[in-house]
Amino acid sequence: MIDPVHRDSNAIQFTALDAPAAEQDGPAGGHAPSPVGPLSSGRLAALYAYPESRGPWMRVNFITSVDGAVAVDGRSGGLGGPGDRRVFGLLRSLADVIVVGAGTVRAENYGGARIPAEDRRRRVAAGRPEIPRIAVVSASARIDPSHRVFHDTAVAPLLLVSADAEAARVRTLAGTGAEIVTLPDVADIAPILADRGLTRILCEGGPNLTGRLLAAGAVDELCLTVAPVLIGGNAPRMAVGPASTPAPLTRRHLLAGDDGALFTRWTVAQGRDER
Numbered sequence: 001m002i003d004p005v006h007r008d009s010n011a012i013q014f015t016a017l018d019a020p021a022a023e024q025d026g027p028a029g030g031h032a033p034s035p036v037g038p039l040s041s042g043r044l045a046a047l048y049a050y051p052e053s054r055g056p057w058m059r060v061n062f063i064t065s066v067d068g069a070v071a072v073d074g075r076s077g078g079l080g081g082p083g084d085r086r087v088f089g090l091l092r093s094l095a096d097v098i099v100v101g102a103g104t105v106r107a108e109n110y111g112g113a114r115i116p117a118e119d120r121r122r123r124v125a126a127g128r129p130e131i132p133r134i135a136v137v138s139a140s141a142r143i144d145p146s147h148r149v150f151h152d153t154a155v156a157p158l159l160l161v162s163a164d165a166e167a168a169r170v171r172t173l174a175g176t177g178a179e180i181v182t183l184p185d186v187a188d189i190a191p192i193l194a195d196r197g198l199t200r201i202l203c204e205g206g207p208n209l210t211g212r213l214l215a216a217g218a219v220d221e222l223c224l225t226v227a228p229v230l231i232g233g234n235a236p237r238m239a240v241g242p243a244s245t246p247a248p249l250t251r252r253h254l255l256a257g258d259d260g261a262l263f264t265r266w267t268v269a270q271g272r273d274e275r
């Protein structure tokens with residue numbers, strides 16, 4: 001018997017339980033039942049397409065257990081299944097840049113993004129960067145210069161670091177080839193990236209960075225995988241911070257994977273239209 005966790009992610013079938021009507025389904029803009037049966041890869045990619053927004057778009061992607069845990073023993077790997085691997089890879093292939101907190105880089109031993117050759121060709125043809133850079137957000141610049149995020153990557157990362165980080169640490173990290181940018185506030189992440197032409201932003205967490213982004217009103221969208229498992233324990237939720245910062249959401253789609261996971265996409269109602 002095939003271990004369900006190790007199933008080929010390309011073999012996972014996704015069914016739309018609620019999704020915008022495809023052009024052939026009916027009038028644009030409405031929600032309609034998708035055709036019965038699994039979604040094609042093209043339709044799946046279309047459901048996750050970035051909006052044709054003129055400015056930067058901050059998409060946050062997370063996986064949680066049904067009881068809201070974002071990690072098992074400090075890492076998210078214990079939650080992921082083949083459907084999540086597929087969506088995780090798809091979201092990376094659609095993004096110009098991947099923003100991630102230094103806590104996650106350290107916990108998950110991040111390296112550079114790997115994008116399949118066919119997707120790289122498609123990206124270049126569309127005038128996008130061939131491979132999305134990793135942009136690490138750190139207050140202290142307390143990251144080991146030998147960390148794989150600096151070395152196991154095809155493109156040098158960006159390091160978005162607060163102004164009061166120790167200068168000697170920042171100089172050491174600049175020596176790895178990373179591009180260092182001073183970050184006045186997390187609300188400045190999207191404008192800083194947009195200045196570099198990187199408008200399709202994918203934030204991969206973690207909870208502290210996401211909590212700060214949420215509090216700053218800097219999140220446009222959430223893609224959330226709900227893994228078919230209960231974890232218990234004391235793992236954090238996907239956004240944490242000193243105070244509650246409610247942000248009403250609009251559901252954009254709900255998909256079921258045949259590995260048991262649910263795949264949801266939500267936009268934050270903060271006056272920015274999805275065009």
Ligand SMILES: NC(=O)c1ccc[n+]([C@@H]2O[C@H](COP(=O)([O-])OP(=O)(O)OC[C@H]3O[C@@H](n4cnc5c(N)ncnc54)[C@H](OP(=O)(O)O)[C@@H]3O)[C@@H](O)[C@H]2O)c1
Binds near residue numbers: 207
């Ligand atoms: N399930 C999922 O999808 C998922 C996704 C991501 C992460 N995770 C889990 O989440 C955990 C890690 O998350 P985390 O919340 O500890 O860390 P995090 O959100 O990834 O990173 C937080 C970091 O942001 C930096 N920071 C804080 N305030 C800042 C400011 N004002 N300006 C610039 N940078 C600032 C700090 O970096 P410095 O410490 O370097 O100063 C801080 O450590 C791990 O267990 C990981 O497995 C799960």
